[in-house]
Amino acid sequence: MPTVHFTANLQRHVACPTTTVEGATVGEVLAAVFDQNPRLRGYVLDEQGAVRKHMNVFVDGQQIRDRVGLGDAVTPASEIYVIQALSGG
């Protein structure tokens, strides 16, 4: 199963340990994480389901391209990092 890591800076506000969940796209993986941890969703995505403006998601070293639909593919061995963008200060 893919593994999802969250920026340590987010841990101050909401618990989000590294986790492994099922999913074939970024959207499916994040949805599985948020099912277990609903409050985390609003810290990563806006209410339209898009990645927040100053957040970034990387899959196996590549920044995702679909920040709105979260359709980027992941494999069972993928490492996903949810991190802050420096654009946000």
Add this chain to the structure above:
Amino acid sequence: MNDTLLVSTRKGLFEVRHHASGWSVDRASFIGDNVTLALTDVRDGSWYAAIDHGHFGAKLHRSEDDGASWVEVGVPEYPPKPKDEDLQADGRSIPWALQVIWALEPGGADRPGELWAGTIPGGLFRSRDRGETWELVESLWRHPERRRWFGGGADYPGIHSVLVDPRDSARVLVGVSCGGVWETTDDGETWTVRAEGMRANFMPPDQAGDPVIQDPHRVVACPVDFDRLWAQHHCGIWRSEDGARTWVEVEEAGPSTFGFAVAVHPRDPDTAYFVPGISDQRRVPVDGRMVVTRTRDGGRSFDVLRKGLPQDHAYDIVYRHALDIDQSGQRLALGSTTGNLWITEDAGDSFVNISAHLPPIYAVHFVPTRC
């Protein structure tokens, strides 16, 4: 008098208390976080703090123990954006996503648990369960004229003032930058713009009087005479004596009529306070001298209050929520972008600097007591 003041700043929420020896900063919460507003609800004793985490979005926290501990509650969330969304009048799209909680007010005394929130990008929200859940006031959001609102000092329009009529909880006024003043008398079913008489000199001359594009920076009403209102507008000061139906400009008010904040005396609608800056192009005090202006005769004349305020190279600006008056009408607090906090105990005749090194201050709020 109210002895506790909540100071919302760029880097935390500070609780300032009055003691026999004077005022002191007694507690800091949310250190390092951008606290945009705080509210205390006299109906049930709850405290609220709105936080903008930047990367992680805007959040709302509530305290049941006078600020000793906080729990995160819900935030206003916009509904799914339709694919055939009506664009703004200027052809641009705005996000259907919460940017900032820019106004937070309790509902009427007869509606415990009801809260109103004004937001950027322009949505008005209501909670009926003390902030746990929120619903967009669709009637205003979908009003055709809402598409003509635009940002003033921000990318998108925002609601910064929500005024619930103490005589009738179904009557609510909201102030919008830039979008004028709007009124509902039927609990949010329908809305009417109420900015007749305001003038926007940032528009082409033939559109300066258009009520829907006015930029009131802050709107307040006297609690005991709610038809008497004051507005600090981008282009000056206006007052209304007929419940916001018409507005009259106050053309002279000491060194300048430009500013963001206004406070009205809790029992005297003729007494109001402002904190002037030079102009929208130069947002600093006139001649580097920090002053507060006060009228006690409905705007016919103004006192320029400077005792205890810096009169040399002061470049403080007081934002729209950073001036408050307590229930006695004797105490006022103002906090500046430079991190200065001043309090007056004598209705503005003299000020004391409580701290000169707080983070940039966005809002000050006296904790009210039950009358």
